[in-house]
Amino acid sequence: MTGELHGGDAFTARCSHSQTRFWLLDQLRPGDPSLHVAARWRIAGRLDAEILTRAFRLLLDRHEALRTSIVGEGGRPVQRIAGTVPLAFSEIDLSGLPGDRLGEAGGIAESEAGKPFDLARAPLVRVTLLRLGRGDSLLLVTAHHSVCDGWSMVVLAREFVAIYGALIRGQAPALAPPALHYADFAEWEVSPALAEAAERDLAFWAQSLRDLTPFELSPDHPRRPGRERRFAAETRPLSADLGARMEAYARAQGATPFVLACTILFGLLSARTGRGDIAIGTQVLGRDEIELEGVVGTFVNTLVLRTHLGADQSFAERLAATRRTILDACDHALAPFDRVVQALAPCRDGLRPPLVSVNVRMRPTPQATPSGGSSIGEPAPIRLVDLDYAATGSFFDLDLELAPSAAGWRLICEYDAGLYAAETVAGLLADFEQAARAAVGARLPDPASLGRGGRGVAAEREEPPQGARRQEAEQAEEAEQAAGRTTTDAAPAPETARPSVGEASDDLLPAIRTIWREMLGRPDLSDEEDFFAAGGHSLLAARVVARIEAATGRTVPLWSFFEASTVARLCAFLGGEAAAGVRHRLLQEPPPTAQARPGFTAIHHAAADQELYRPLSEALGADHPFATLQLESRVPPHEETLERLAGAYRDAIDAAQPQGPIRLVGFCRSGVLAFEIARQFAQGGRDVALVVLIDCWEPGYIRRLKPPARMRAMAAYRRGRLAALIRHVRRDGIGYLGSRAHLWFRSHRSWRGLRRMLNRVGLAAPSPEDAFWQLTDELDALALAYEPRPHRGPVLIVRSESVPVGPALDPLLGWRAYAENSESVSVPGFGHEGAFSAAGCRVIAAKISLMACR
Numbered sequence: 001m002t003g004e005l006h007g008g009d010a011f012t013a014r015c016s017h018s019q020t021r022f023w024l025l026d027q028l029r030p031g032d033p034s035l036h037v038a039a040r041w042r043i044a045g046r047l048d049a050e051i052l053t054r055a056f057r058l059l060l061d062r063h064e065a066l067r068t069s070i071v072g073e074g075g076r077p078v079q080r081i082a083g084t085v086p087l088a089f090s091e092i093d094l095s096g097l098p099g100d101r102l103g104e105a106g107g108i109a110e111s112e113a114g115k116p117f118d119l120a121r122a123p124l125v126r127v128t129l130l131r132l133g134r135g136d137s138l139l140l141v142t143a144h145h146s147v148c149d150g151w152s153m154v155v156l157a158r159e160f161v162a163i164y165g166a167l168i169r170g171q172a173p174a175l176a177p178p179a180l181h182y183a184d185f186a187e188w189e190v191s192p193a194l195a196e197a198a199e200r201d202l203a204f205w206a207q208s209l210r211d212l213t214p215f216e217l218s219p220d221h222p223r224r225p226g227r228e229r230r231f232a233a234e235t236r237p238l239s240a241d242l243g244a245r246m247e248a249y250a251r252a253q254g255a256t257p258f259v260l261a262c263t264i265l266f267g268l269l270s271a272r273t274g275r276g277d278i279a280i281g282t283q284v285l286g287r288d289e290i291e292l293e294g295v296v297g298t299f300v301n302t303l304v305l306r307t308h309l310g311a312d313q314s315f316a317e318r319l320a321a322t323r324r325t326i327l328d329a330c331d332h333a334l335a336p337f338d339r340v341v342q343a344l345a346p347c348r349d350g351l352r353p354p355l356v357s358v359n360v361r362m363r364p365t366p367q368a369t370p371s372g373g374s375s376i377g378e379p380a381p382i383r384l385v386d387l388d389y390a391a392t393g394s395f396f397d398l399d400l401e402l403a404p405s406a407a408g409w410r411l412i413c414e415y416d417a418g419l420y421a422a423e424t425v426a427g428l429l430a431d432f433e434q435a436a437r438a439a440v441g442a443r444l445p446d447p448a449s450l451g452r453g454g455r456g457v458a459a460e461r462e463e464p465p466q467g468a469r470r471q472e473a474e475q476a477e478e479a480e481q482a483a484g485r486t487t488t489d490a491a492p493a494p495e496t497a498r499p500s501v502g503e504a505s506d507d508l509l510p511a512i513r514t515i516w517r518e519m520l521g522r523p524d525l526s527d528e529e530d531f532f533a534a535g536g537h538s539l540l541a542a543r544v545v546a547r548i549e550a551a552t553g554r555t556v557p558l559w560s561f562f563e564a565s566t567v568a569r570l571c572a573f574l575g576g577e578a579a580a581g582v583r584h585r586l587l588q589e590p591p592p593t594a595q596a597r598p599g600f601t602a603i604h605h606a607a608a609d610q611e612l613y614r615p616l617s618e619a620l621g622a623d624h625p626f627a628t629l630q631l632e633s634r635v636p637p638h639e640e641t642l643e644r645l646a647g648a649y650r651d652a653i654d655a656a657q658p659q660g661p662i663r664l665v666g667f668c669r670s671g672v673l674a675f676e677i678a679r680q681f682a683q684g685g686r687d688v689a690l691v692v693l694i695d696c697w698e699p700g701y702i703r704r705l706k707p708p709a710r711m712r713a714m715a716a717y718r719r720g721r722l723a724a725l726i727r728h729v730r731r732d733g734i735g736y737l738g739s740r741a742h743l744w745f746r747s748h749r750s751w752r753g754l755r756r757m758l759n760r761v762g763l764a765a766p767s768p769e770d771a772f773w774q775l776t777d778e779l780d781a782l783a784l785a786y787e788p789r790p791h792r793g794p795v796l797i798v799r800s801e802s803v804p805v806g807p808a809l810d811p812l813l814g815w816r817a818y819a820e821n822s823e824s825v826s827v828p829g830f831g832h833e834g835a836f837s838a839a840g841c842r843v844i845a846a847k848i849s850l851m852a853c854r
Contacts, residue, residue, distance in 0.1 A: 011081040013183035014190070015070065017336040018286075018298045022146040023070050023077035023119060025395075031116030034231070034393035035146070038113035039153040041139040041160075045382035048168065049091055049129065055163040056087055056127055058173065059156060063296040064181040065147040069122040079183060080122070088126035095133045105130045109140050113390040117144045124148075145298055147182075150363065151285050152296040154387065161384050168381045182297030194334065201335035206343045208328075209304060209355070215279045216357050217272060217398060217428075219419035221612075223352070232417040233391035236429035238436070240408040245440040247404075253316065255323050258362045261402050262305060263315070263322040264435045265360055268428070270309045279306040281356035281396060282326075284333045302337035303329040304355055315439055352397075359396040363389070363403040398425070400432075508552060508571050515547045516567055527567040587617040587626045599625030600692075601653055602665040603674045605645070605779055612836055613665065619841035620848065629653065642782040646676035650684075653677070661689035667835065669776070671696025672783045675819075679791040688793040690851065692844070693815065694835045695800055699783040701814025716809050788818045794851060795819035798835055798844055801828050823851065 015023065022035055029035075060066045067082045092108065094101045108130060117124050124144040131137050141153065159175060166173040188194060250260040266278050286292075286299035307325050309318065341354045394414045403410040411429045509527070517525045520534050531544075545556045554574055600620070602613045617626035631648055653662065662681050666674030671693035678691040705713060797812045797819075803826075810816050811824050825847040827840035835844065 010083065011183075013079045013081060014186050015077045015079055016182070016186040016189055016298070017338070018300060019070060019079065019146045019186070020077055021336070021338050022144070022298065023072075026070075026119055026144075026146070032393070033114040033116075034395060035144060036113055036117075036142055036392045037145055037148050037150060037153060038109070038140070038142045038390035038392050039157070040109055040386075040388045040390060041141060041157055041384060042386040042388070043137045043139055043382050044135060044385045045380070046135050047129065047131075047137045047164075047382060051164060051167050052129065053087055053089055054167055055160055056089065058163055059159060060085060060087060060123065062159070062175070062178065063156075064183060065152070065295075065297040066125055066143075067122055068147050068182070069124065070119040070146050079186065080120075081183065082122050085123045088123060089128070090126075091129045091131070093131045095131050101132050105132060105138050109138070109390050112140045112142055113392050115142070119144065119146060147298060148296060149285070149298045149300050150389065151287065151299070153389075155294055155296055157384055157387055161382060165381055178294060179291045180295055182295055185292060185295065185297065185299070198334040198336070198339075201332035202339055202343055204328075204332040205304070205335055205340045209279075209306060209340070209344055212279055212304075212306065212344070212355065213277065214352065214355055214357065215269070215273075215275065215277075216352070217269060217420075219397070219416075220421045220424055221419055223419065229393070230417045231391070231393035231414055232422065233412060233414045234422060234425045234429060235413075236411045236426070236433060238409040238411065238433060240406070242433070242436060242440070243404060243409040246409070246436060249440045253319055255319055257404065258402070259323045259326055260319065260439065261362070261436075262326065262360060263319045264432060264439055265358075265400065266307050266309060266322060267315075267318065268431055268435055269358065276309045276311075277306070278309065279304055279356055281305070281359040282329075283359075283361050284330060286333065301333055302356075302359075303333055304340070305329055353395055357397040359394065359399045361399075361401050363401055398428075508554075508574055509567070511551045512548055512571055513567050515544060515551060519544050519547065525567075527571075529566060531565050587614050587628065599627065599657065599660075600663045600665050601657070602626070602628045603649060603670045603677065604628055604630050604667075605649075605670050605673055605775070612667075615836055615838055615841040616665070616844060619838075619845035621845070627656070629656075640782065642673060642676055642786040643680075645782065646673055646680055649673065649677050650680050653681075654686075661687040663690045663692075664688070665692040665694065666696060667694035668696055669699075669779045669783045672699055672786060672788075673779070675788065675791065675795070675815075676786070678793060678795075679789060682791060682793055688791075690794050690796060690848065691791070691819075692796045692798065692848070693813075694798040694844075696797075696813065698788060698814030698818065699786060700788075701810065713809050717803065790818050790820065792821055795822040796844075796847060796851060797822055797824040799824060799826055800835070801826050823847075 025032065026035055061084075064081050067085045069080045069082070070077050071080050072078075094104055097104060108128070112126070112128050115126075124147045126142050128140040128142075129137060130140065141156065143152075162175060163173040246260055247257050250257045253260075262280075262282075265280065269278050269280070270276060281302050282305055283300045283302055286301050287295075292299065305322075305325050307321060313321070344355065391412070391414050394416075397416045397419055399414045401412045401414075403412060411432060413425050413429055415425050513525075513527060516531065517523050520531070522534055525534060548554070548556050552574075556570075556574070600617070602616075604612065613626065613628055617624070620626060629649065629652060631645075631652065662678065664674040664678050666672070674691055675693060675696075678688045682688045702710060702713060795815065797815055799811065799813055803809060803811075803813070812819070812822055813824075815822055825843060827835050827843050828837070835841070
């Protein structure tokens with residue numbers, strides 16, 4: 001083993017490719033828990049803390065990786081391997097705690113998993129013992145990914161149980177010393193033979209991925225520059241019977257369960273996006289040599305699995321194709337993922353993972369349950385009952401893990417909660433199970449039954465509660481109420497008169513009626529009969545929507561189908577006669593006190609991300625109820641005005657808050673909408689306590705200026721933006737300039753128009769952001785045609801620091817002529833990103849508090 005000796009017993013060696021990547025990621029996002037491996041070992045048997053610590057000290061002595069820190073030398077990372085390191089150990093006794101001890105243990109485990117490491121200080125592993133009861137313990141073993149991977153945790157668990165069993169009996173552990181150490185592997189990576197093989201593999205990836213369009217499952221919320229990635233996890237258990245059938249089916253087809261799972265996932269993603277060219281990521285252990293199986297370290301490499309699905313393929317053909325794809329990828333696994341990314345040089349916008357945003361992997365598990373028994377059959381003092389992992393986040397937007405066990409498989413999906421709603425991910429897992437059941441029945445699932453667009457449609461429940469088939473929105477709402485939650489994403493719209501059949505569009509009614517009757521097998525179905533009461537379910541609803549769209553050429557949002565649920569109401573909606581649907585979400589629950597302050601309603605008509613306002617709601621405090629509101633259907637565009645749209649919002653707010661003062665918040669063009677809503681409320685006699693307009697220009701302000709004044713205003717505005725941009729580049733580096741330029745390019749009208757034209761002729765796949773920008777453009781057109789009228793209530797104008805204050809530009813962003821009782825406040829940053837930062841929200845909340853005191 002080559003390396004460099006230092007003072008004392010420290011030893012320096014080169015870093016592996018994986019270690020270099022994790023070090024770079026830690027430099028970019030210090031303390032990111034996504035870089036942690038957090039295992040939870042459930043131990044049966046009485047653990048002696050002193051013997052436990054002795055066993056772990058022997059593990060530290062045995063494996064160099066556990067004594068390794070990663071330090072930068074001359075701009076590159078190196079391994080610093082110490083001769084001895086202290087054991088980071090703590091013990092918490094929960095055995096006397098009444099109530100849910102496992103729940104308390106789960107909270108501690110989550111906290112431990114998220115505590116950051118300093119890569120320059122060894123050990124990069126810590127151990128916490130949680131005593132749950134007599135003979136029942138949970139060991140939390142958390143390590144940084146730069147020194148440990150998932151299989152390493154399996155190795156450590158096996159060896160710990162064996163070492164502990166020997167020590168408790170007063171014997172010396174009988175484990176053979178490791179044949180290799182991790183530093184040997186790092187040196188082997190750069191050997192001439194391996195480097196040459198890696199270059200050949202790199203050529204394979206450059207060829208096979210050369211024309212790849214990065215795959216993405218359409219998010220529920222738009223990506224925003226500067227947003228903080230927030231991860232959550234959803235789990236769905238599969239029955240032991242289904243797991244056994246999946247394993248048996250895969251074996252009969254000459255494949256592995258992982259190949260089967262990937263085949264199912266490919267079909268599911270294709271059904272949801274309409275794409276046949278699908279690329280996802282996966283990880284390989286990188287332990288091809290038998291000598292590496294027992295080495296603790298980080299060996300994982302990410303591979304891209306790309307497949308082309310044909311509409312006429314059988315499931316067996318898809319399975320065989322997936323098997324070939326995975327084998328080809330594994331045969332070329334020596335090229336590090338980072339080098340593959342560099343070779344392909346994909347368009348990077350800083351908002352998406354490179355090449356792939358969806359990942360799938362199989363959880364490494366021991367082949368047999370370790371115990372501390374001796375070779376002569378003595379009873380084992382301890383036994384490893386379960387080895388689980390905490391959800392710490394992911395590099396990917398959606399990271400699906402399959403955890404097989406004798407009790408049945410589990411599907412765990414860690415996901416970016418800033419992009420996807422929990423119900424979307426839950427629906428994805430439910431549809432995976434549905435497709436798996438179809439697969440082991442040797443038939444290809446109907447793609448239309450697996451959801452449409454980017455939003456998950458949960459699979460039909462095998463045993464609907466109380467024997468009734470209900471809309472998913474109603475099920476979610478009832479579940480949240482039962483759990484005492486405060487968030488409702490699908491609050492019902494105010495009651496409206498049911499449209500009669502005669503009001504429906506004559507050209508739509510016959511086609512829709514025929515499709516409903518055929519799909520339900522009910523030739524006598526009336527136009528007033530509820531789809532779900534007639535035996536329909538969510539998967540069938542998705543197929544009906546597909547048929548309607550194909551037959552009529554009309555876009556039918558799936559939520560509208562659930563909301564309508566009858567032929568008559570759906571026709572009325574498509575004909576522009578139905579009332580608008582409402583998405584109403586509470587971010588702060590109204591406090592149960594008489595002194596509760598008036599609540600805020602945030603209007604976000606052109607934004608899909610309801611979480612956008614959460615930092616502001618938190619800055620205002622728990623005594624300020626805070627809700628977001630979005631209407632999801634509107635009158636036909638040729639009949640719509642901003643005043644009519646504001647009237648629909650006013651009615652929805654009035655229904656949700658029939659009494660008390662109104663407080664409204666809106667940003668950008670939604671702020672114009674909020675201003676008109678406030679004006680209509682005041683005109684009708686309601687008390688409008690405050691309107692907050694964030695980075696919202698009065699739409700006709702610049703247009704109404706005389707040419708010389710307009711030129712001065714635009715010059716001042718551009719100078720202010722340039723000065724702010726220079727400040728950000730100096731603070732955040734040149735990368736900030738690139739991200740701003742890319743965002744500007746993607747949001748420019750010319751680029752969006754070009755994309756729409758290419759989509760129509762089939763030369764470009766639809767972008768997940770197309771619908772968002774279309775809605776934004778529609779609202780922008782309404783705002784530009786809007787003629788504001790004065791509102792006398794309090795108005796707070798929030799402007800970016802990049803907007804200069806002076807005679808050339810109105811500090812009230814043009815609202816001075818219409819909001820006579822208005823004030824302004826400046827926040828750092830470029831508008832939206834500054835106003836919704838933690839610092840910006842604190843400034844806004846403080847200003848609101850000051851205005852309330854007057």
